[in-house]
Amino acid sequence: MSRKKSREYAFRLVFEKFFHEPDSELQFMDEDFVVTDDDKPFVNTLIGGVNVHYDEIMDIIKNNTEGYDIERIYKVDLAILVLAVYELKFDGSTATNIVINEAVELAKKYSTDKSYSFINGVLAKVIK
Secondary structure, three states: OOHHHHHHHHHHHHHHHOOOOOOOOOOOOOOOOOOOOOOHHHHHHHHHHHHHHHHHHHHHHHHOOOOOOHHHOOHHHHHHHHHHHHHHHHHOOOOHHHHHHHHHHHHHHHOOOOHHHHHHHHHHHHHO
16 A cells, blocks of 8 residues: 555544544544555554644644634545644655645545645645
């Protein structure tokens, strides 16, 4: 599995988090989405980082989505933003342009036709 697929798996876990108790931590799911042993460290870094910095990440998103109530943002888009903001602000192991491109690609695959431009705009504000 590539980092792209690992990131997609982590996105799916973040998305799932929105349907559980607010303080629940992310963890691997048993499903068809296979994570190889080589990819587990990266997925664990993403999941662990989101768990640790979740409140800070949500504050960053709130501060960069002027005119949007965070509770009304599509959950798919919010999950993508949470993962990307973690990588941009707290991880730093992946180049900024790659993180943003991967977030946009996830939006194109999983969300609405307009979501990718919304996500791109929010992340552009986050990196300023």
